[in-house]
Amino acid sequence: MHGPPVVAWLLVALSVAAALMCVLRGGARAEALLGAGMALMAVPMSVFDPPRWGSAVLAAVFAAAALEAVRPSPHRPAHRMHHSVCAGAMVYMAAAMAAAGPVHEGHAGHTGAGGGAPLLTGLLLAYFAAYVLRSGARLVAVAGAPAPLPATGGAIRLRHAPEVAAACRVAMALAMFAMLLTL
Template sequence: MAWLLVVLGVAVAGSCLLRREARAEAVTGAGMAVMAVPMSVFDPGPWGAAVLAAVFALAGLHSLLGRAPHRAHHAVCSVAMVYMAVALAAAGPGNSEHAAHLGAGLPLLTGVLLLYFVGYVLRTGMALIPGPARSLSIPGPSGAGAPRLRNAPEVAMACRVSMALGMLAMLLVL
């Protein structure tokens, strides 16, 4: 499951970097990919969790001070990433992959974050279901519809849903 989260994080980060309004998802995706890499492959050392926590704390502060329409959601994502980085670091070196067995994290906070992300996935996922009058531009042979599809608001929502699903998976492991 760890490698699936790495692939999800890298894919979402890469696709979100192309969109100016989805840069927060790109940062979250990159952080999720780094946090999901198995410790047997990459050991960030004792400062790895502190660096990730600091990056996500700054990203959360940036989200709160910014003017993005989804700043509260980005702030919650940043809080969740800081929380997971601190909880996994508290599990001890070499034990991050087995944090669930060690009882890492606070059960109440983990539960609240799980409920938030489940609600977010359901609410935003329902908004992605196309209605009869809406349709996306599909690239034809000339590729003229590709920029419209990439910049469609549905793509940003799909990025957020993908990241929320990744957060759910990481919180379940915690």
């Protein structure tokens, strides 16, 4: 990832936290995979110099996740489409990392090659910005409404609350937006 190391480490922390929350929620394996992949891709190149084939492996994993997300299912088609866009964006970023060429002075892609297609990057940036603003506004509206706390098992029920899942998706979309900015 390009950009200041502090931003990269904040993205790593955000992505790991989102991935862990997805693992704790149980059925969110695809989201956990995306969060872990985002964390791995955000590690500054000065700390971790991935092998040349690493980007191809990441692209293949995310392509499989994208195919899984678009598989026909009666459950929440808009949510599954969002997952396919996220996985597709991860494939795109991994391919751009691979196309960036060899690592030069601790950072890949500073040779002027790679970086992705500006139009596609712009479309993905617009998608994730709109997603964060729309979903974030919904979360704020939900947070403003008074709701009783569960009497028993509060931590376990909170972990499975739909608001927690939505907050994880917003956090990952925000991290995706930041990663696309540095592409």
